[in-house]
Structures are given as structure tokens and as C-alpha cells.
Amino acid sequence: MIYVEDVSKIFKLYRHPGYRLKEVFFKKQYHKKFTALNRISLTVNNGETVGIIGRNGAGKSTLLKLLTGVMIPESGTIKIDGKITGLLELGTGFNPEFTGRENIFLNSTYAGLTREEVEFRLDDIINFSELGQYIDEPLKTYSSGMAMRLAFATAIHAEPDAFVVDEALSVGDASFQQKCIARIKEFKDKGGAIVFVSHDLNAVKVLCDRAIMLERGTVVEEGDPEQVINAYNRSLSKQTDSASAGDETRQNCYGNMKVVIEKLQLLDEDGKEIKVIVSRQKIKIKFYLAIREDIGDITLGILIRDRFGQDIYGTNSNHLGKKIKGISGERKIVEFMIDDFFLGAGKYTLTAAVHTEATHIDQCYHWIDHACSFAVVMNADTIFSGICDMQAQLKICGKVT
Amino acid sequence: MNVNPIKRFLKGRGTFIAELVRRDFVERFAGSILGSMWAFIWPLVNLFVYIVIFGKLMGARLPGSSEINAYGIYLAVGLIPWTCFANTIARTTSVFLDKKSVISKVQISLPSLLLFVNLSEVVTYIISMLILAVFLACNGFEINPRLIYLPFIFYLQQILALGIGTLTATLTVFFRDLKELVGVIMQLWFWFTPIVYVADILPPTVKKILLFNPVFPIIESYQRIIVFKDLPETHIILWLTVASHLLLLVAYKLFRILEKDVRDAL
Numbered sequence: 001m002i003y004v005e006d007v008s009k010i011f012k013l014y015r016h017p018g019y020r021l022k023e024v025f026f027k028k029q030y031h032k033k034f035t036a037l038n039r040i041s042l043t044v045n046n047g048e049t050v051g052i053i054g055r056n057g058a059g060k061s062t063l064l065k066l067l068t069g070v071m072i073p074e075s076g077t078i079k080i081d082g083k084i085t086g087l088l089e090l091g092t093g094f095n096p097e098f099t100g101r102e103n104i105f106l107n108s109t110y111a112g113l114t115r116e117e118v119e120f121r122l123d124d125i126i127n128f129s130e131l132g133q134y135i136d137e138p139l140k141t142y143s144s145g146m147a148m149r150l151a152f153a154t155a156i157h158a159e160p161d162a163f164v165v166d167e168a169l170s171v172g173d174a175s176f177q178q179k180c181i182a183r184i185k186e187f188k189d190k191g192g193a194i195v196f197v198s199h200d201l202n203a204v205k206v207l208c209d210r211a212i213m214l215e216r217g218t219v220v221e222e223g224d225p226e227q228v229i230n231a232y233n234r235s236l237s238k239q240t241d242s243a244s245a246g247d248e249t250r251q252n253c254y255g256n257m258k259v260v261i262e263k264l265q266l267l268d269e270d271g272k273e274i275k276v277i278v279s280r281q282k283i284k285i286k287f288y289l290a291i292r293e294d295i296g297d298i299t300l301g302i303l304i305r306d307r308f309g310q311d312i313y314g315t316n317s318n319h320l321g322k323k324i325k326g327i328s329g330e331r332k333i334v335e336f337m338i339d340d341f342f343l344g345a346g347k348y349t350l351t352a353a354v355h356t357e358a359t360h361i362d363q364c365y366h367w368i369d370h371a372c373s374f375a376v377v378m379n380a381d382t383i384f385s386g387i388c389d390m391q392a393q394l395k396i397c398g399k400v401t
Numbered sequence: 402m403n404v405n406p407i408k409r410f411l412k413g414r415g416t417f418i419a420e421l422v423r424r425d426f427v428e429r430f431a432g433s434i435l436g437s438m439w440a441f442i443w444p445l446v447n448l449f450v451y452i453v454i455f456g457k458l459m460g461a462r463l464p465g466s467s468e469i470n471a472y473g474i475y476l477a478v479g480l481i482p483w484t485c486f487a488n489t490i491a492r493t494t495s496v497f498l499d500k501k502s503v504i505s506k507v508q509i510s511l512p513s514l515l516l517f518v519n520l521s522e523v524v525t526y527i528i529s530m531l532i533l534a535v536f537l538a539c540n541g542f543e544i545n546p547r548l549i550y551l552p553f554i555f556y557l558q559q560i561l562a563l564g565i566g567t568l569t570a571t572l573t574v575f576f577r578d579l580k581e582l583v584g585v586i587m588q589l590w591f592w593f594t595p596i597v598y599v600a601d602i603l604p605p606t607v608k609k610i611l612l613f614n615p616v617f618p619i620i621e622s623y624q625r626i627i628v629f630k631d632l633p634e635t636h637i638i639l640w641l642t643v644a645s646h647l648l649l650l651v652a653y654k655l656f657r658i659l660e661k662d663v664r665d666a667l
Binding site: 012 | 416428502505508575576660665
């Protein structure tokens with residue numbers, strides 16, 4: 001059982017390390033305070049896995065460091081029933097000059113095992129790590145995945161009562177990851193308490209009984225992993241929103257402004273403005289256009305790009321066979337409707353343009369790159385991998401005779 | 402100092418510290434063909450230099466002695482403990498920085514790191530002293546009851562080194578220049594201690610200042626016991642016993658106060 005109550009961690013930031021010393025002797029404050037964790041309380045029962053998610057700098061790693069005793073909290077209490085081991089970043093205290101085997105001994109000693117206890121487990125550890133003959137090669141020759149495998153194997157075989165897993169797991173290949181996850185589950189079933197930190201939200205969903213979302217050192221969301229992950233996704237899109245809205249939006253536009261896109265909105269079925277689209281949802285993109293000159297037919301187009309800037313999908317009124325008349329002084333509302341938004345999870349941007357004919361090459365009235373950005377998340381019913389849902393069907397045709 | 406907290410501290414950490422010491426030797430000679438044989442080769446070479454080069458070839462003589470090996474033995478008797486003392490302080494000073502990668506990833510008791518460096522140097526010292534003992538025995542040195550003082554003198558020496566080391570190790574984390582500064586101070590300190598020379602050649606004023614050098618009575622005791630067949634000066638040793646333990650206590654308290662910051666700063 002891991003028991004954390006009202007724990008705060010404050011880092012003192014000094015302009016120069018010498019100031020720290022000066023402070024001790026002169027009783028004057030020379031530092032700025034940075035609160036990495038602010039009054040966190042958390043209980044992980046035996047046989048329970050708690051996931052911790054949050055943006056970079058939210059305090060996840062600091063919390064793990066406090067749990068493993070690498071750092072000491074400013075205030076509050078941390079109690080752990082029994083021994084805690086884990087994977088903090090890569091190669092927890094490995095010495096690159098030593099062989100894998102020697103590092104097992106060294107690392108297990110840190111975890112409080114005697115030589116005999118390590119010898120007793122040595123074969124299990126080596127087998128689990130799948131290192132084979134490489135176990136007697138120096139660690140510096142290992143790939144990061146191999147080092148991680150060894151670290152995980154050593155840590156889990158130290159028979160801890162509590163276990164923490166940091167991002168490290170993501171280094172291993174898929175099959176080893178699955179093996180680790182199976183082993184973590186086994187550990188959990190035996191009554192171990194686990195704290196799991198990851199940016200892999202799916203892994204959190206699969207492994208954790210509960211999840212906690214940290215933001216700027218405080219717990220902002222706690223409970224069912226699904227619900228916490230949704231909250232996290234929401235906060236992520238808010239973040240990109242506020243960062244990009246002001247500057248990015250209007251800078252990337254050009255055209256002769258004979259027609260102006262005054263406003264565009266991403267709406268759900270009920271006409272409510274949204275920033276996060278759930279995959280397979282029904283959406284609308286609503287445009288407000290102001291036409292300033294008589295220019296005949298105009299074409300309105302949209303283009304969805306992924307986070308690498310690759311075009312994912314684009315269409316326009318010309319392709320769709322609709323005509324929009326350009327009459328001076330008129331203002332028009334135009335909507336694109338997408339009944340089944342089947343893109344995969346990720347961040348996307350929307351580019352919008354008004355021009356003549358099918359393309360913007362002849363005359364471009366108004367083109368806005370990154371007119372808005374949005375995130376796509378998956379819900380539990382529509383899980384698939386990749387960028388789009390091809391809606392495959394499955395038929396089981398019976399036994400081969 | 403109370404014995405109980407030490408016992409409590411060592412319980413469970415004993416194997417850990419022992420493993421660290423063992424590792425230290427393996428680590429130091431990792432990848433070399435002769436391995437831990439080097440731990441014996443070095444003191445042998447040093448002893449050879451003291452006895453043969455200084456004593457025989459350069460003809461350095463100990464004042465008031467005509468024996469050909471006397472100066473070499475005098476030198477070895479002072480240098481072996483000094484080397485142990487100085488290395489302990491130097492390595493303790495930087496132990497937190499050297500083991501940074503471990504400290505910031507695994508739960509590890511920092512005092513056991515301080516202790517492990519000390520013990521590791523003790524092992525080196527014992528090897529050197531055994532080699533010297535063999536040499537002395539071959540030269541007709543007689544075993545006598547004065548030798549009983551040696552372990553205690555050595556214990557004092559390492560307690561003093563541990564105290565100073567705890568202090569410098571803690572402060573070096575915040576003030577990295579200290580590592581270099583300690584090197585410089587140790588160099589000056591060495592020449593301010595009668596190891597290669599005898600105290601008698603110093604002018605009276607310098608000799609008075611020498612009384613404030615805490616290593617002087619330690620080295621002098623070694624020289625008295627082994628070379629001059631004399632007893633250590635009891636009252637100075639007593640005074641030093643109190644002082645070195647007090648220093649260790651103060652250093653440890655300071656370390657405890659700053660431990661949180663030490664871990665943060667690494």
C-alpha cells in the first residue's frame with residue numbers, strides 16, 4: 001500500500017549554486033521557489049494500479065521520485081508498506097562498464113537484496129529479460145531496449161510490495177511491452193500496489209483501476225481512467241487553442257479580399273461549438289462570408305491537415321457541385337456537413353479558402369491556413385489504429401475441414 | 402557517540418555497504434587483465450620507491466640513525482596512512498557527484514555512500530600495511546606490545562577523515578569548487594605534516610603551529626610506534642579522540658539538515 005498525504009515539493013531555484021550556500025550562512029533569501037507538487041494526497045491500495053497522467057512538467061516524475069525515496073518532500077507524509085522498486089527513466093543506476101549479470105547484482109543490492117537472494121533469482125531475471133548470451137556483455141553495448149528489459153526484469157524480481165513504472169516501458173518492443181504488462185498484472189493480482197506513469201493513454205486505460213491527472217503540481221482530476229483521460233484530452237486541446245488562437249490564425253492568410261471569411265465554427269450535431277471531435281461523430285463546419293464585389297460564382301473550400309501538415313482531406317463547393325453566387329454587399333452562411341467523421345485520434349488543423357473555379361490558382365479571394373485546430377479522440381466503441389476508420393467487417397467462416 | 406544508532410544504521414545496510422566496497426574494487430580494475438592484482442602491485446611499487454630509491458640510491462638518512470633502511474621505513478610509515486587519509490577525504494568529497502546517476506534514480510542511503518568510500522580505502526590501506534609488515538618482518542622487526550595502539554590510531558585517522566569528508570561532500574554539491582579546493586588543501590597539508598621530513602628540522606615557530614595540525618599526532622604516533630619504538634603521546638591522542646568524534650557529529654548533523662537540498666541539487 002502506498003499512502004501519500006498532503007505532500008508538497010518545492011524546488012528552490014538559484015541563479016548560481018553558490019547562492020544556496022550563501023543562504024545557509026546569511027539567512028537571507030536568494031532563491032525563487034518553484035512548486036512542483038502542491039499538497040498531493042493519494043492512496044494506492046494493495047492490488048490496485050493507479051495511473052498518473054499530465055502534461056510535461058505537471059509533476060509526475062517528481063511524484064515518482066518522492067515515492068521511491070530519491071527525493072524528500074517539503075511537507076506531508078509518504079508511507080509505503082514494504083519495499084518499493086521501479087523504473088525511473090532508463091537503466092536505473094546501471095554501470096555501463098559492467099556486464100548485464102554484474103549489473104543485476106549491483107542493482108538488486110540497491111533494492112536491498114543479499115547476494116544469495118540475487119543468485120537464487122538470477123536465472124529468472126535473465127530469462128525474463130530475454131538477453132540470452134548478451135547477459136555477459138558490458139552494458140554499454142546494449143541497445144536502450146535491452147537495458148530497459150534488464151532494468152524491468154531486475155526491478156520486478158526484487159519482489160517489491162509496491163512498484164512504479166515511468167515512461168521507460170515505452171522503449172521496449174511491442175512483444176516485450178506486452179510481457180511487461182502481463183507481469184505487472186500478475187504482480188497486481190498478488191496484491192502489489194502499482195503507480196503507472198505514461199503518456200500512452202491506451203496503456204493507462206488497459207492497466208489502471210484508477211487514474212489521476214496532474215496539472216501544475218495539483219490533482220485536477222481523479223477517478224475512473226476513461227473519465228480522467230477525457231478530461232486530459234480536453235485540457236490538451238484547450239492548451240493548443242489558447243496558444244494558437246491569437247497569433248497563428250490571422251497570420252497565415254492571404255488573397256485579394258474580394259470575399260472575406262469573417263468567421264468559421266466547428267459545430268456538433270446540435271450546433272454547439274466544439275474543439276474536440278469524437279471519432280465517428282457527426283459535425284458541421286459553418287462559414288460566415290462577406291462578399292465585397294460582384295464576382296460571379298465563388299468556390300468555398302476546406303482542407304484538413306494532420307499535425308505534420310500533411311493534407312488528409314479537402315473538398316470545396318465546386319467539387320460538391322454547388323454554386324455560391326458572389327453578389328456585392330451580401331453576407332452568406334455556408335455549412336459543410338460531415339456525417340461520419342472517421343479520422344483517428346490526433347491533432348488536426350483546418351484550412352479554409354474562397355476562390356474561383358475548382359482551384360485557387362486563378363484568383364484567390366481569401367485563404368486562411370490553420371483557421372482553427374481541433375483534436376480527435378476515440379471513444380470506447382470506436383477503437384481502431386491508424387488515421388482513418390475503414391469500418392472493416394469481420395466474418396468467422398467456421399472450421400477448416 | 403551512542404552505539405545504538407550506529408548499530409541500527411548498519412542493520413540491513415551492512416550487506417549493501419560490503420557489496421559497494423567489493424564493487425568498488427571490481428569497478429576500479431574493470432576490464433584490466435590483472436584485475437584486483439593491481440591493488441597489490443601499487444603498494445609494492447610504492448614501498449620499493451621509498452626503500453630502494455630514497456633509502457639506498459639517494460642515500461637519504463634519518464637523523465640520528467645509521468641504518469640504511471631507516472629513512473625508507475620512516476617514509477613508508479608516514480606515507481601509507483597519509484595516502485589513505487587523503488584519498489578518503491578526496492573521494493568522499495566527490496562521492497555524491499560521482500554517484501549522482503545512482504542517487505537520482507534509486508533509493509540509496511547517502512551516509513552509506515560516505516561510509517563505503519571510507520571502508521574501501523581501509524581495504525587498500527590494510528593491503529599496503531600488510532606488505533610493509535612483511536617487509537619489516539624480513540628485516541628483523543620485533544613484534545611488541547606497542548603495536549596494540551596501531552588499530553586505534555588508524556580508527557581515529559579514519560573517523561577524522563569521515564568527519565571532514567562528510568562536511569566537504571555535503572558542501573561540494575552546492576559549491577563545486579570545493580572539490581578542487583580540497584585537493585589544494587590536501588597538498589599543502591601534506592607538506593605541513595612531517596612525513597618526508599622529521600619535525601625536528603622545523604624552526605621553533607613553525608613547530609608551534611604544527612600542534613594545531615590534527616594529522617600530526619596521528620602520523621607521529623605511527624612513526625613513534627614503528628620507527629622510534631616509543632609510545633604515542635596519550636593526552637594529545639585523547640584530545641584528538643574527542644575532537645574527531647565531535648567533528649563527525651557536527652558534520653553529520655549538518656548533512657542531515659541539508660540532505661533534502663543535496664538530493665534536489667544533484
